[in-house]
Amino acid sequence: MSSVKCATIQNTSGKTYVTSIGIQAGAILQVQQYSYTSVYEDTVQNTEQNLPGVLGDGTASITLNNTKSRILFTAVIQNGQEDTWRGNFYRTYYGFSSGGVTSQFFGGFGGLSYIASNNGGLITNITEYLLPCLNTASTVYFKMTRTGHANGGYIHLNQNNTTNSTAANNQISCSSHIILKEIYAP
């Protein structure tokens, strides 16, 4: 593999279109995605639990190219609804081994879906957080947990029905997922 070291890249007219400073906050070096499409339901409220599958088992990972890189974390959670309301909170963690994803960061968010006397609704929640530099070129692992509100915190992840139904369907084939982007930082 060849490598070119430079401070700027110019076209043949001498116009600079890439500089190491100019792309400091913007260059994406890689994108990874971990997707979960099954319907997952849980009636535990006010207790923190790992989300199912790749969302919460610590296998969502990215191996950084540079120790100075930052990670742009994106989470998409599809919050299904059953009469009357469902309120869930999501915490976000990273770590340097799959079994050691224990460092919480401020990527947390909440999802609220409310329809009186009807079922089957869904709301898409997305959040994005740029982590500080983690000073590693190793693999960084992520997971999410959820805590249901004490009064209405059942979760119906990816569940949706276009009629008044509580069936465990994903009619629109939605996905809840984690997207990880490595952001260049010199």
Place this chain on the structure above:
Amino acid sequence: MSTLITNQILDRNNNIMLKKGGAVVQIQQYTYNAVYENSTQNSEYDMPGVLGDGTATIIPIHSNSRILFTSVMQCGSETTWRQNYFKTFYKIGAGAWTQFNGSSASVLYTDTNGLLYSNKNEFLLTSLSTTSSVAFKITQIGHAGGGFLHLNQNNVTNSAAANNSVGVHSSITLKEISQ
């Protein structure tokens, strides 16, 4: 014009500044800012304009690239509740539409009119192994009990008028990610 072929470019401190795998090669965006309303429920419809007519396209530069699909749906409300689902499809060239897992949904419940909720979703497709034009579209299904759609509609007063008072747009954004 000369061409320099390499797999990655380093800065003077040996940090990888650009590399082939993972770079955003191009971005295309298609926006729709008119108010669109549909009172049909529990039936699937193409979204209006560029959101649903198949003209939102990207031509990958590399055949093994992946496409990062982003949708923003601005869903207006009228009393009492509105629940809409949005399904996502792509097709290569003149091929058939294929659904992918970029679907999203919006729910609003309020006893007043004029409110708006912005829904965003992002999904990284697998490589489509093509350098032909890839088209995208979104379809809409309203919940059987409260599925009217008021796309881009918003009023800062208790009004059900078809206004886009704050100037929002619903959009599809397509990014080619090299591998």
